[in-house]
Amino acid sequence: MTEDDDDEVTEADLLRRRAGDEQWTTTTGGLGGSSPTVVGGSVFLGGDDDSVYALDAATGEEQWRFQTGDFVESAPTVVSGAVFVGSDDRRVYALDAATGEQYWAFQTGGFVESSPTVVNERVYVGSGDGSVYAMSAEVGNKHWAVPTGGAIHSSPTVAGGTVFIGSDDGCVYALSADSGEERWTFQTDGAVRSSPTVADGVVYVGSGDGNVYAIDAKWGEKEWSYATDDVVHSSPTVADGTVFIGGDDGTVYALDVKSGDRLWSFDTDDRVWSSPTVAGDVAFVGSNDGYLYALDINTGRRRWMFDTGDWVDSAPTVVSETVFFVSDDGTVYALCAGIKGSSTGSRVNLGTLGHHGGWTGGD
Numbered sequence: 001m002t003e004d005d006d007d008e009v010t011e012a013d014l015l016r017r018r019a020g021d022e023q024w025t026t027t028t029g030g031l032g033g034s035s036p037t038v039v040g041g042s043v044f045l046g047g048d049d050d051s052v053y054a055l056d057a058a059t060g061e062e063q064w065r066f067q068t069g070d071f072v073e074s075a076p077t078v079v080s081g082a083v084f085v086g087s088d089d090r091r092v093y094a095l096d097a098a099t100g101e102q103y104w105a106f107q108t109g110g111f112v113e114s115s116p117t118v119v120n121e122r123v124y125v126g127s128g129d130g131s132v133y134a135m136s137a138e139v140g141n142k143h144w145a146v147p148t149g150g151a152i153h154s155s156p157t158v159a160g161g162t163v164f165i166g167s168d169d170g171c172v173y174a175l176s177a178d179s180g181e182e183r184w185t186f187q188t189d190g191a192v193r194s195s196p197t198v199a200d201g202v203v204y205v206g207s208g209d210g211n212v213y214a215i216d217a218k219w220g221e222k223e224w225s226y227a228t229d230d231v232v233h234s235s236p237t238v239a240d241g242t243v244f245i246g247g248d249d250g251t252v253y254a255l256d257v258k259s260g261d262r263l264w265s266f267d268t269d270d271r272v273w274s275s276p277t278v279a280g281d282v283a284f285v286g287s288n289d290g291y292l293y294a295l296d297i298n299t300g301r302r303r304w305m306f307d308t309g310d311w312v313d314s315a316p317t318v319v320s321e322t323v324f325f326v327s328d329d330g331t332v333y334a335l336c337a338g339i340k341g342s343s344t345g346s347r348v349n350l351g352t353l354g355h356h357g358g359w360t361g362g363d
Contacts, residue, residue, distance in 0.1 A: 019294065019338020020304040023322060026060035026332045028053055035075040035115070035275070035315035035354035036324045036332065040097065043324055044083055045314075045332065046072025052085050052093070053332075054100060057319070060334060064100035068093065074125075075115035075155070075315070075354045079137065079361035084123050086112025092125055092133075094140060104140035108133060114165075115155040115195070115353050118361045119177065124163050126152030132165055132173065134180060137361075144180035148173060155195040155235070157352045160217065164203050166192025172205055172213070174220060184220030188213065190231065194245075195275070195353055197346045199238035199257065204245075206232025212245055212253070214260060224260035228253065235275035235315070235353055237345030240297060244283050244345070246272025252285055252293070254300060264300030268293065270311075274325075275353055279318035280339035284325075286312025292325055294338065306335060315353045318343045 029049035036045045042063060043055040048071045054063040069089030076085040082103060083095040088111040094103040110128025117124045121137045128151045134143040150168030157164045162183060163175045168191040174183040190208025197204050202223060203215040208231045214223040234246035242263060243255040248271040254263040274286035282303060283295045288311040294303040308327035316325035323337040342356050343349075351359040 018336050020306045021336045023334040023336060024060035025334070026055055026062070028330045028332065034073055034326065036317050036326060037076045037078050037354045037356070038317050038319040038324055039078040039357045042097070043332065044076040044078055044097070045326060046074055046076065046085060046087070047330060048073070050087070052076065052083065052095065052100070054097070055332060057324070057334070060332065066093070066095055066100040066102070070111070073113045077116045077118050077351055077355065079118040082137065084116040084118055084137070086114055086116060086125055088113065090127070092116060092123065092135070094137070106133070106135050106140045106142070110151060113153050117156045117158050117351050119158040120361070122177070124156040124158060124177070126154060126156060126165055126167070128152065130167065132156065132163065132175060132180070134177070146173070146175055146180045146182070150191065153193040155353050157196050157198055157350050159198040159350060162217065164196040164198060164217070166194060166196065166205060168193070170207070172196060172203065172215065174217070186213070186215050186220050186222070193233050195235035197236050197238055197350060197352060199346045202257070204236045204238060204243050206234055206236065206245055206247070208232070212236065212243065212255060212260070214257070226253070226255055226260045226262065233273045235347060237276050237278060237347035239278035239345040242297065244276040244278060244285070244297070246274060246276065246285055246287070248272070250287065252276065252283070252295065252300070254297070266293070266295055266300045266302065273313035275315035275347060276345070277316050277318055277343040277348055278345040279337060279343050280341055282337070282339050284316045284318060284323050284337070286314060286316065286325060288313060290327070292316065292323070292333070292335070303338065306333070308333065315347070317348060317354045317356055319356045
């Protein structure tokens, strides 16, 4: 862990001296493309060894492992004692959160790197076959499927009875959560692999055209856009009137939710595919330069950084003063976050790309 020097050492600074310390690490059998979900004292995630894992959140000890037929880059969603997760074997799985026993599997026509979102007993997910699916959380029966014009890497966010999701066809889709009926589409000039988030009636999302967009959630009209210097694969989170997002230009951005004006930016040494999370007054985000960064949400100043030695493209989650994330060498980390509390941003609170027990699957 590396920390910036301060001219004056305060009591808060002394507390932060412990920030970034390892509480535990666990190495899985494959690369870490999945983001962790932390619920009920367990950490749930997938790996490129084709497995879904449940680890003890206090120790990192493996509780169970479930084998799929291909890579698991989807982030698990945990609702009502069940784990919902996709696999590159084209299936969505529902597993018992306590034992890893399979409840059901739903077959799509392509890889499922999209992370399921479960709202009001329905599972929503995108597939590499280009369709958005809604299925029963209890038994896995299909309610509806809506085709798009490209493969789907983006994960759905459900708010106000609407499913918001991006597609490689360059569009953001707004679909009725009940019927799948299209409410609107918003066209960008690049693949939308970023997962939308929603706050106060506005959808925020990144695009392969290098822009971050704010879109009216009801009508699909652009409110503003902010141009970065490269593709935006990172997914945004909104907290304290600010949109936090990373870019392939290696920069973490903090943008004003109303205007899109840049409040601050922080440069890393490689692409930022990781999706930020906010806890307290700190934004946590990884970079492909191998570091997890803890940044002051008001100034962008680096509080501390932790070197993993490999890409950190997973989205971190903070639970009870601990930040959980995965590095591409297959190591799962639990570090002292240096702040009190858990993640509070819109992404985690809407159950997108990893979440904690504060989100329980209601719209």
